[in-house]
Amino acid sequence: MYSKPLVLLLLLFVSTSIHAQALRISGRVVNTTTQQPIPYANIGIAGKAIGTVATASGDFAFTVKEGQLASTDKLVASCVGYESMVIALDAGKLEVLQISLKPQVVEIAEVKVQTGKPRKKVLGKDDRAFFTHYNFYTVHDTAAHDRLGREVGNFIKLSKACYVNDFNVYVGWSEFTSVKFRLNIYDVVDDLPGESLLQEDVIFEAKGSNPGWVQVDLKGYNILLEGHDQVAVTVQWLESVKQKDGSRFLAVPAAISPVHSIVRRDKSAAGWKKSGGYLSMYLNADCY
Numbered sequence: 001m002y003s004k005p006l007v008l009l010l011l012l013f014v015s016t017s018i019h020a021q022a023l024r025i026s027g028r029v030v031n032t033t034t035q036q037p038i039p040y041a042n043i044g045i046a047g048k049a050i051g052t053v054a055t056a057s058g059d060f061a062f063t064v065k066e067g068q069l070a071s072t073d074k075l076v077a078s079c080v081g082y083e084s085m086v087i088a089l090d091a092g093k094l095e096v097l098q099i100s101l102k103p104q105v106v107e108i109a110e111v112k113v114q115t116g117k118p119r120k121k122v123l124g125k126d127d128r129a130f131f132t133h134y135n136f137y138t139v140h141d142t143a144a145h146d147r148l149g150r151e152v153g154n155f156i157k158l159s160k161a162c163y164v165n166d167f168n169v170y171v172g173w174s175e176f177t178s179v180k181f182r183l184n185i186y187d188v189v190d191d192l193p194g195e196s197l198l199q200e201d202v203i204f205e206a207k208g209s210n211p212g213w214v215q216v217d218l219k220g221y222n223i224l225l226e227g228h229d230q231v232a233v234t235v236q237w238l239e240s241v242k243q244k245d246g247s248r249f250l251a252v253p254a255a256i257s258p259v260h261s262i263v264r265r266d267k268s269a270a271g272w273k274k275s276g277g278y279l280s281m282y283l284n285a286d287c288y
Contacts, residue, residue, distance in 0.1 A: 006094040024068055025089075025179065026061035029054045029077070035241045040182065040203065040238045041079040042149060044269030045069065046086065049074075051267040053148045053238050076269040080201040116288060118163075123156045124233065124282030125255065128170045133251035134262065134279060136237055141248075152252070153234025154279050155188065162285035163227040167216040169235060170280035171206050175247035178207045180239040183211040183216060185223070186232040193232040193263060198223065206250075218283075225285070232263055233283065 029038040037058025045064070069089070078084040083102045135148050144213025167183055183202040186193035203215040211268040225231055240250075254262060260278040265271065 003134050004080045006279070007165075008211075017214055023064040025064065025075070026241065027059075029058040029060065037080055037274070038082070040180075040201070041077060041082075042268035043075070043077055046074040046076045046269045048073070049266035049269060049270040051143050051149055053236075053268070053270055056239065060230040062286075078268065080196060080198055089103065097169060114197065118286035118288055121162065121285050121287045122282050123158070123162065124154055125278045125280050126168070126282045128172070128253040128280040129206070129255040130253070132256055132277075133172050134252045134254045134264075134277075135249055137248040137250070147237050148239075149267045150238060150265075151184065151234045151236040152186070152262065152279065153232055154281060155230050155261050155263065155272065156233055156283065157230045158225055158228050160287040161224065162283075163220075164218050164223040164225060165284045166218050167204075167215050167233070168282050168284070169206075170253055171255045172211050172251045172280075174206065174209050174250040175204075175243050176250055177241040177243050178205055179237065179241075179250060182235045182236040182238055184232075184236060185225070186234070187228055188230050188232055192274070193234070196232065197225065197228075197284050203238065234263065235281070236268070254278065255280075 025043075027043075029041040029043075030036065037054075037056075039056045039058065041054040041060070042051070042056060043060050043062070043176065046129070048068070050064055050068060052060050055061040073086040073089055076084060077087065081104055089191070112275050122232060134150075134152055136150055141147060164185075181204055183198075183204065184193075185197045187195055187197055189195075198221070200221055202216065202218065202221065204214065206214045211252050255278045257275060257278045258276055260276070261274045262277040262279055263272055263274050265273065
């Protein structure tokens with residue numbers, strides 16, 4: 001096989017305007033070669049639960065409250081297929097920043113011929129609990145866009161090389177007409193999610209309010225999980241359409257467990273947190 005560079009650059013146009021009590025950071029994420037927007041790029045303040053996700057048209061905006069931004073804080077822009085960029089912010093100046101991300105060279109892995117017959121395996125939790133749930137809404141959310149970028153998932157143990165066929169998550173109940181999520185699969189470093197193991201962005205949609213499983217076909221992504229004792233599999237909230245003005249809740253069943261861990265973070269540049277539990281989400285895979 002061969003390596004194919006993605007000759008793509010990201011331009012991030014950030015405009016900052018300072019008000020009496022808040023700093024508004026807004027801009028647009030585009031591809032400099034095609035001038036097309038980069039949908040759903042992550043934008044956030046490094047190490048803090050502050051930030052957002054760009055829209056499908058590449059536009060973004062979020063507000064930093066007075067006192068939340070230090071002079072040493074950095075803005076982080078990231079998206080699958082691009083190298084992350086860390087940007088120094090000067091909250092005391094009004095300026096437009098133009099940031100170019102280096103092209104990410106995607107190494108197309110050599111297709112390996114596995115010996116023996118593959119075994120169908122379920123990696124994760126393929127049933128659901130009825131009494132406990134993880135809800136994407138929290139009491140700290142003051143606006144609908146607060147949950148943009150929120151991410152939650154499971155650690156999943158591996159013992160063999162596995163080709164992933166599909167991803168499944170159970171939506172227990174929803175007050176939204178539709179929600180778009182990003183699927184992420186990370187390696188695990190120091191018992192926390194590390195680098196993404198995906199080379200292409202995987203975005204899927206959960207529609208309607210009826211409880212049930214949402215399945216994402218991954219056969220076309222050629223995802224091989226090999227050389228890892230465990231991975232972190234998460235979903236990230238990108239965009240939603242409410243059923244009504246007061247819509248808040250979308251929940252995934254979660255079993256309380258002393259031997260499994262749920263991992264979560266509020267924004268893409270925030271630190272990860274862990275708690276005992278196991279969400280109803282899993283991968284179907286062929287393992288060798």
